[in-house]
Amino acid sequence: MEKQGHSEMETIPSDSPSYIKLLKTHRELLVTHIRNTQCLVDNLLKNDYFSAEDSEIVCACPTQPNKVRKILDLVQSKGEEVSEFFLYVLQQLTDAYVDLRPWLSQISFSPSQLIQSKIVLNTDPVSRYTQQLRHHLGRDSKFTLCYGQKEEVLLEEMYMDTVMELVDFNNERLGSLDSLACLLDHATGVLDAQGETVFVCGDAGVGKSMVLQRLQNLWATSQLDTGVKFFFHFRCRMFSCFKESDTLCLQDLLFKHYCYPEQDPDEVFSFLLRFPHVALFTFDGLDELHSDLDLSRVPDSSCPWEPAHPLVLLANLLSGKLLKGASKVLTARTGVEVPRQLLRKKVLLRGFSPSHLRSYARRMFPERAMQDLLMTQLEANPNLCSLCAVPLFCWIIFQCFRHFHTAFEGSAQLPDCTVTLTDIFLLVTEVHLNRTQPSSLLQRNTRSQVETFRAGRDTLRALGQVAHWGMEKGLFVFSQEEAQTSQLREEDLQLGFLRALPEPGPGGHQQSFEFFHLTLQAFFTAFFLVVDDKVGTRQLLHFFQEWAPPGEPVATSCYPPLFPFQCLGGGGLAGGDPFKNKDHFQFTNLFLCGLLSKAKQKLLRHLVPVAALRRKRKALWAHLFSRLRSYLKSLPRVQTEVFNQVQAMPTFIWMLRCIYETQSQKVGQLAAKGICANYLKLTYCNACSADCSALSFVLHHIRSQLALDLDNNNLNDYGVQQLQPCFSRLTVIRLSVNQITDSGVKVLYEELTKYRIVTYLGLYNNQITDVGARYVSKILDECKGLMYLKLGKNKITSEGGKCLALAVKNSKSIFDIGMWGNQIGDEGAKAFAEALRNHPSLTNLSLAFNGISTEGGKSLARALQQNTCLRIFWLTKNELNDEVAESMAEMLKVNQTLKHLWLIQNQITARGLARLADALQNNTGIMEICLHGNPIKPEEAKVFEDENRLICF
Template sequence: MRRSCVPAPRSPTRSAKFWTWYRARARRCPSSSSTCSSDSQMLMWISGLGCRRRASPPQSSFRAKLSSTPTQRFTGTWLSSVPHPPVSRYTEKLRQQLGRDSKFVLCYAQKEELLLEETYTDTILELVGFRNESLGPLGSLACLLDHCTGVLSEQGETIFICGDAGVGKSMLLQRLQNLWATGLLDAEFKFFFHFRCRVFSCFKEGDTLCLRDLLFKHYCYPEQDPDEVFAFLLRFPQTALFTFDGLDELHSDFDLSSAPDTCSPWEPAHPLLLLANLLSGKLLKGAGKLLTARTGIEIPRQLLRKKVLLRGFAPSHLRAYTRKVFPDRAVRERLLAQLEANPNLCSLCAVPLFCWIIFRCFQHFGSVWDGSAQLPDCTVTLTDVFLLVTEVHLNRTQPTSLVQRNTRSQTETFRAGRSALRSLGQVAHWGMEKNLFVFGPEEVQAAEMQEEELQLGFLRAVPEQGLDGDRQSYEFFHLTLQAFFTAFFLVVDDKVSTQQLLSFFQECAPPGGAGAESCYPPFLPFQCLKGSGLAGEDPFKNKDHFQFTNLFLCGLLSKAKQKLLRHLVPAAALRRKRKVLWSHLLASLQAHLKNLPRVQSGGFSQVQAMPTFLWMLRCIYETQSEKVGRLAAKGICANYLKLTYCNACSADCSALSFVLHHLRRRLALDLDNNNLNDYGVRELQPCFSRLTVIRLSVNQITDSGVKVLYEELTKYRILTFLGLYNNQITDVGARYIARILDECKGLTHLKLGENKITSEGGKCLALAVKNSKSIFEIGMWGNRIGDEGAKAFAEALRNHPSLTNLSLAFNGISTEGGKSLAQALQCNTSLRIFWLTKNELNDEVAESLAEMLRVNQTLKHLWLIQNQITAKGIAQLADALQRNTGIMEICLNGNLIKPEEAKVFEDEKRIICF
């Protein structure tokens, strides 16, 4: 990955200015106006910063009693546990307030409240060191406050929790509040004070207040005996827990360097000074203090007790969150299957914020539970997801109140955020043009991006080593976000020309040349990939970021998005860009298919398409234009479309169906060795009425997907070939396949190897094979049908009119099953090839097979590789060949025979032992 490395001074955020001011204060020696000569002197002075106090007011009667009673000989821990009615009453009030405030969480869109208990899910917590090196996972929230786990400095006072936007920092603190309010957090804490750092930005330069006022007047006031409650807090600070959320949201330009040094709990000071002294331990030393901030924000090391990094959802967390959002098991499993098959959505779901947005998209568009055979009227596209991502982030900056929530429409939100979106788009486009994904402060400044726009959550800080030391750089939170904002810039910027609009399609085209010009229209977006490499072309170069930009460009210029975008860009410019894009896309698709090589095989005109073809279909699908889909279908002339090893996922099946359901002729579709899963099978439903050949081997398909195949394929009954090798099909799915075989009278090939079918499923399939008059080939390699299943297939073989090729290899078949098969073959004249490799067949079975060979003259190939046959059994087979002229080979490699024993059979060329 290339990075911008032009040296430039760091552009500090306002929270960074706060720490600059804090360090500057620390360097001022109390005995002199000169600064300390070394860091060690500075740190020594920080430890005593602000300890000069004015005369304290008289102690309360409660505190005086504590200091004069015999209980002084006991520890402070014991004293803190002694019942104190004023403290108990205040603790109960705090619990009620925090319980009420933490019960509900305002959703990211700020339009509704959700129950915390039904929403909160643990995320990955990782302990890190001063240099962000990993120190191992943090097991639970309880370990967060543990005095032994992950402590970096015993003198440090602050537990610092950092993480990217949307990983759940605020939710974690709210969960802690809720646990404390319900009595499930450490009982040592009698007080819990929660502040948002942005509140400290509300105070003016001349504002002052004391610690007592900050806690009581600006948080929760004790209704009785406030002096005694405050005295208890000062005497036992370890009974208090403070949480400060969002240091990165601290915006203050006030210069407090002239403020007098103070850390007295009674003396008024600026609130920022109170915050700094609370975090450093100059106030309420020993109290628990948790501070959160986004990645890239750092605090002085001398403040750190622990540092914890939030990394979002692990797969187990994602499943737990899915259970909460989608209680219905069937819906949940379908959703997870789609996420696992779509790496783009799945990687986004590692971030709780994005996960919530994606789940909300599914809920809104109803695509999770839509089981209809037709394309849904409202289909969620990747562009829809990212538009909602953008809307949510823009709305999070809006102020909220108790009585009014955000009611802005999506159009109003985008119109209000147009300047921020344009700046983000300019940075994203600049990086995409130069193949850069990390931006220095100079690029950010060139786009005239404001600090509040940096805080929206689309960019995250990346510490980068430059020529002048550390410098602050930025990257988009996800590569697809950069692609989205690049496309957004191309759409809304009036100065973008036609050539610029299509420039990233050109990035995916082959290098120019005489041949290229004759085969491709201008700015052709996709490589033909005929198999011969182009000189100078890097075959391993990843161009997905360009492809995603093109994808989002098609989505943003779709008809459905015009209502939103017409408030951001003139309608005439939108129409011009749409017309150019559609014409270009259709011409490119036709040229791509026209130049792919074709193979005539089995009555089919077969074309081997490439991954670039799928990207084309994704772009067409993103337009959601039936007209574009119909025109694209007309360009598909081949009747056998092969898309093996294309890394296709379930989302690609949606794109395939969007185009293929417009075909008016029958088609063979080969999708072997991809990542479709059951959801992908469902997405293919609209085009099943056209498919005579369906190959879905190695695609993580389960019984649920097989059920969909049964329901759809038996409607049309045109199927001739069904390939489901190496999936996750059990006996349940085998029963559905048997019914397909019963009802689809033209089915000739069935591939079911490497599944999880046992004797029960084998019996069902064998009965269907027995009744079929058309089946030509059955592949059952690598299941576990055993002897019972083998006996059922023996019955199917007896007098079967059409079955020619049968594989029962690696199925746990032993003596009884083998003998049954051999006996049945004496009555069979159709079978030509029989594979029994890797079973448990012995000499007794070999004897039965020898008897069969004396009768059956039509079997051509018999494979008995890797069984338990010895020289004795092979001798019987060799003897039978003296009366059999039809068999061409008997393969016996890997059986229990020594090389010297095999020499006896050298004259019989049809016996292959080694």
């Protein structure tokens, strides 16, 4: 067969373009590979090459091969033009005749102008289904739902990119993601070329679902040029609607529960199975599955026709056992981990930076006066700005501002005191409860907050009941029956807290509901626990068991497992399950602390009997103190000569958030007392700017000096502002990899120079320019005890480098300077050379990857001839050549105190190596000269193998 097929694909002579002969010669190839005859008949009819009678003759044939043979007979009998058009249809409809692409290419078919002027109808089921999917996704992604069922906003007007970072398996930053198209780019941020899943993670409210909606919209409007023909979007929470006994085959999951092909579903599915790489699946909210999903324990289901439970199909789609080669984008909240072998790339969503916030304000409020009024109020309240770093909370705050502006005739006023997240959610609840009140131009609604909540008590309690029921069951989707059981009325649904799903749930055709966001469900759960008289102490504190330190017994689950096997991650809630995220429980705890705080009693005593309220407050505080003490005792500690260091975990951040919600100084003091350490390490805790408010609320009670390590979080400039109450205590401040700009550095300058106790300042891998470098120089000038300064991987050029070098030159205390990955160039290097000359304290210096070439390198070498203090000098990844190596060799004849010299990845050849080797004959102090990555051949380096201080490979 292979030989026959090869002979059939031989090209006809170019001087004999007989299309009839071509069809005759390759007749069996065409009969074998043409599966879609209807498309050919439609086009031949459309262009009057076939009559209605011809079409009937073809349709009367009993089998597909017979239909192809009949079409070929009729086409050939009608002459060259019809035969040429037949080939033209095969060429143009690539999806319908995909198997003939190699043959058409090999015969070099080139249609005449006459044939190219003919209309080709694409009635192919695959192409039609692609268009159907585009229409389906375009319709569903064009608008985004807001609070209120009647409010729909164009996605184009609402969406804005946030800070998106490519990270590695250990969440180390690899760089920024410039656009959503880069998510599917095979050249950007790939961790494993064999992986098929792009994993997008981030905190609740940071915009993961919006990213997928925008991605769908781009594909639907043909703005995403990725070669994707099929786009299937699933929300993982919808899989909770299936019963344990439900089974589906893959074709039914994709078509019956997503978008059913208008024609020939079997042919479309067959194409998908043959070419899975043209399909893109998006799965939103892996952490919102009803059960844990352990890929290693889910039954394999590699047969696409074999019925299985939908969760089994989901697991096997993700693992690649089904439709291997299809691309997937998966979202989940921070803390959820996916097996490395599945991941192609990993993206961390960081939310809004200060510049994003300003852009978003312009997007939401086109009127300049409204923009100015809003930003003036926000900038006067850094606490509110910090909350606005989370896009969801930002949108809620903006919506409240818009409401006030409308309701109070242009005199909108956001809260100007300390604002907690509970305050914001109480505010938005009040706003939407008031929407039900009649209003007119002559009479404004003037109800107080107490009156509004008292009037809406039954509605809020009903919403709270369904929210609590779902939270206990681990469900985020509710049936109509469940809503009715909670005594929700139709008018309650219209408030906008619950929204109807755009399509029926997979469990049936009954209407389903969900809360606008899981944080809203958590808020109403907490509200129910507070206001319902029947809720006892044990039920009130149920979700706090998530805080149990290692070794403490904890209930394995809030709800029974859905299956005898466990899906996507084994173990109970406290069993270290990498797939389980507890944010919905933690938000409930946070809102409980806020609602039972002293400041909220004036409101709640009108909704709850005072005795019941007092009892719940007392129980919560006692439990909070007990858990806090237990947790702090469980934290790992490291004792050094200088510091008693405690390594905190993300759970500690949640505890701080809850403590801050109480706004109780007593609770803050007790928390501070329990830390019992002078070095607090909070790296990789996913802390955001709002968390700095909570951190300051506790740490300002510590009277002794303190070291604070917040590297690798997401604090940005607003976070730095929120740390202001702590700076009078901080001697060590580590803020590397935190999106900090010059504005944040200005705050550091203003605060640190007040107290002048800082000894370590870490600002590596931020967004600091020469402006910020000048502020850092002033800190170095005025803080006489500053010993360590880390400024690598910022945006500092020669101007900033010269400012810093001058400050270093004048400092008598600086010990270690890290400037790796800036662009100070030769001018900056010359300035640092002046600083090095006779410097009394600088021991470690990194100027690696700074664009330093010959002149800068020689200046540094000459300066080191007059330096007896520097021990470690890194000049890796610059543009240093043999001239610099010769200057370094001359320096080594004089300088006997330098221990480590790194010249890795420069332009030094064997000539420079020889000069350095000669210099070592007269130098007993240097311990190593590293020359990896220079253009030195192994045989050239072998000459100096006896000098083990020269490291070339």
